[in-house]
Amino acid sequence: MSIDWITVAAQIVNFLVLVWLLKRFLYRPILDGIDARETEITNRMQEAARAEEKAQTVESDYHEKVQALHVAQSDMTETIRKKAEDRRDALLAEAHQKMDREHKAWQAHLDDEARKYTARMHRAGAGALLELTRKALSDLADETLEGRMAHHVAKQIAPMATDLRRAAGEPANAVVSSHDPLPSSAQDDLAAAMKVVFPQIALQFETDEDQAPGLVLRMGGAQLAWTIDTYIDGLDALMEEQLAIATDPKVPVHER
Numbered sequence: 001m002s003i004d005w006i007t008v009a010a011q012i013v014n015f016l017v018l019v020w021l022l023k024r025f026l027y028r029p030i031l032d033g034i035d036a037r038e039t040e041i042t043n044r045m046q047e048a049a050r051a052e053e054k055a056q057t058v059e060s061d062y063h064e065k066v067q068a069l070h071v072a073q074s075d076m077t078e079t080i081r082k083k084a085e086d087r088r089d090a091l092l093a094e095a096h097q098k099m100d101r102e103h104k105a106w107q108a109h110l111d112d113e114a115r116k117y118t119a120r121m122h123r124a125g126a127g128a129l130l131e132l133t134r135k136a137l138s139d140l141a142d143e144t145l146e147g148r149m150a151h152h153v154a155k156q157i158a159p160m161a162t163d164l165r166r167a168a169g170e171p172a173n174a175v176v177s178s179h180d181p182l183p184s185s186a187q188d189d190l191a192a193a194m195k196v197v198f199p200q201i202a203l204q205f206e207t208d209e210d211q212a213p214g215l216v217l218r219m220g221g222a223q224l225a226w227t228i229d230t231y232i233d234g235l236d237a238l239m240e241e242q243l244a245i246a247t248d249p250k251v252p253v254h255e256r
Contacts, residue, residue, distance in 0.1 A: 171220030
């Protein structure tokens with residue numbers, strides 16, 4: 001069965017269109033949201049600067065009052081001047097502390113929102129990629145692919161013999177199901193591999209059109225699957241793990 005290059009090209013075009021849509025309708029709103037928050041932080045900093053200027057104006061007023069009182073009573077003027085300076089320092093310190101707290105809070109909030117948006121964008125892209133990969137493999141899969149998978153599975157039976165015996169119990173027969181009929185050579189390889197490890201078990205071959213392309217071995221209480229879905233599920237789990245590591249700065253280096 002030859003590969004339909006028109007279908008492959010169409011899938012590539014669909015993927016490129018999807019990437020463009022993600023960039024246009026997901027990534028741009030994220031940047032706009034970040035710009036809006038940066039503008040809000042700038043406005044807050046400007047308000048803090050105006051508060052500082054107001055505090056400096058208050059300081060000037062206090063100095064004028066101190067000078068006026070100094071003419072009338074020098075001792076009282078010194079006391080008032082000292083209190084005014086202490087008040088000024090307290091106001092300035094409070095203004096600086098408030099500005100630092102608000103700046104740190106907004107920066108932390110901005111960083112958190114950026115990480116959340118980035119994680120959503122990555123997950124959306126990863127989900128789309130998995131769906132495209134699943135569809136492409138399903139479209140390209142045929143009996144030749146299942147035949148190659150059967151030869152591969154035949155080599156895996158012996159290393160898994162102990163685990164299979166433990167899970168299967170004492171079955172009288174085993175069934176290998178596939179989406180399309182397996183080639184005779186693939187059936188012979190599987191039968192020979194099973195005969196070596198489980199000589200008392202009869203092996204049967206079945207087809208299931210509802211099953212994903214690949215092989216499923218059922219033997220007693222044991223069931224092993226080598227299908228496109230199992231490979232895609234493994235890829236999905238790997239991508240989820242990598243996304244969690246990339247978007248969580250608290251993950252220790254040794255866990256990565």
